[in-house]
Amino acid sequence: MARGTAGATGRGRSRAVLLGVAASMAVVLGTSLWAYAETRSGAEPADYVTDASQEEEEETVSPTTEIDDPALRGTEVRIPQGWAPAGESAVHHDTAEVIVRRYQADGERTLGGSHLSVVEGEGGRLVGLTRLDAAAAGDPGDLPGHEQAREVAYTWLARQDPEYLEGLTEQWVDRHDEVVVDADGQETVVPGIKVKTRHEDGRYAWVIVGVGSQVVTFERDITWDSAEQRRSTQMWLHDAWVAAVEGTGEQPPAPAAVADADRP
Numbered sequence: 001m002a003r004g005t006a007g008a009t010g011r012g013r014s015r016a017v018l019l020g021v022a023a024s025m026a027v028v029l030g031t032s033l034w035a036y037a038e039t040r041s042g043a044e045p046a047d048y049v050t051d052a053s054q055e056e057e058e059e060t061v062s063p064t065t066e067i068d069d070p071a072l073r074g075t076e077v078r079i080p081q082g083w084a085p086a087g088e089s090a091v092h093h094d095t096a097e098v099i100v101r102r103y104q105a106d107g108e109r110t111l112g113g114s115h116l117s118v119v120e121g122e123g124g125r126l127v128g129l130t131r132l133d134a135a136a137a138g139d140p141g142d143l144p145g146h147e148q149a150r151e152v153a154y155t156w157l158a159r160q161d162p163e164y165l166e167g168l169t170e171q172w173v174d175r176h177d178e179v180v181v182d183a184d185g186q187e188t189v190v191p192g193i194k195v196k197t198r199h200e201d202g203r204y205a206w207v208i209v210g211v212g213s214q215v216v217t218f219e220r221d222i223t224w225d226s227a228e229q230r231r232s233t234q235m236w237l238h239d240a241w242v243a244a245v246e247g248t249g250e251q252p253p254a255p256a257a258v259a260d261a262d263r264p
Contacts, residue, residue, distance in 0.1 A: 045154040045168045045197060069101060071120035072129070074159060077215060079103050079116055080133055086115070093119060093234060094223055098127055100236045105183070111239040111248070112181050119236055126160060130217040130237040132190050134182035138211025140191040146173045149193035153207035156215055164220070168197040168205060176208055178216075192216045230254040 067079045084107030089100045102109065103116040114135065119128035144152065150173060157165045176194035179187050192208040199205060205220035223232040235241035235257050243249025244259035251259050 045150075045157065045165055045170055067103070069103075069118055070124050071101075071118050071126045075126065075129070075156075075215070077116075077129060077131055080105075080136070082106065083116065089236075091234065091236060093121065093127055093221065093236070094232070096121060096127075096221075098236075111243050111246075114180050114182065115239070117237050126218070127221060128217075128219040128237050129215075130178075131214075132178055132180045132216070134180050134188035134190070137180075137188050137190045140177075140189070140211075142211045143175075143191055143193055144209055144213050146193065148213065149173060149195055149209040152209045152213045152215070153195035156207060156218075160218075164199070164205075167200040169200075171196040171198050171204075190216060228254065231257040233257060 067084070069079070072079075083103045083105055085101065086104040086107050086109040087100075087102040091098060091100055099120045101118045101120070104110060104113060114133045116131045116133075117129065118126070121127040143149075150170075154165065157168070173193065173195050176192050178190045178192070180190060182188045190210065192210045194206055194208045196204065196206045199220075202223075203220075204222040204224065206218070206222075207215060208217040210216035217237065219237065221233070224230075225232045238252075238256070240249055240252045241256055241259055244251045
């Protein structure tokens with residue numbers, strides 16, 4: 001199986017960047033409730049979607065490029081200006097074959113830094129994305145409330161896959177932050193509100209809504225190992241996990257998946 005592409009220089013820089021990020025991610029992972037099945041609200045996602053065709057508010061983010069990623073079509077997620085392809089890999093999402101594409105400033109692959117990563121499944125289906133941009137992280141005080149985050153998440157999901165949305169049940173809504181290193185080497189928190197759901201097939205999905213009600217992260221079809229109390233599905237959107245797979249970082253603590261990219 002092909003793994004994420006990276007040259008010797010990129011690996012060395014990634015290792016240095018991840019030294020600071022790893023500790024922060026350990027806190028995030030240790031306090032996150034990623035894949036627990038407790039239901040906090042019992043709400044049905046479809047109840048929050050009144051008009052999936054309504055126009056979204058104009059984005060107040062940095063200028064974007066014209067790069068066309070097929071998996072991002074219709075998502076309103078844009079690639080920041082000055083960012084370029086920084087790697088593409090054919091990997092697995094559990095047993096399904098997927099393509100992971102990564103974009104970063106000047107096309108330089110640096111694990112732990114600002115990046116946009118996309119997981120594309122069969123037929124161009126969007127399986128996951130994360131847009132962690134230190135320059136556009138915003139003030140945590142400007143995050144949407146839980147109700148607004150629900151509406152943003154479910155309306156966004158309705159545009160992507162309305163049939164999938166119908167099979168989701170909400171698990172919980174809570175604060176969820178990520179940490180990236182900016183161009184000056186300083187850690188920056190990318191704040192968000194995570195809307196966690198479970199599909200009727202038993203797998204999990206979530207949307208993280210950031211400042212300005214922008215979608216920061218989306219993941220779907222995620223399985224959970226109850227015996228080990230950790231995620232089973234590979235974590236191609238999470239740099240600390242990718243670094244562990246590539247041998248440039250340590251295994252993140254549970255609930256992160258075991259860093260073994262070779263398992264189908």
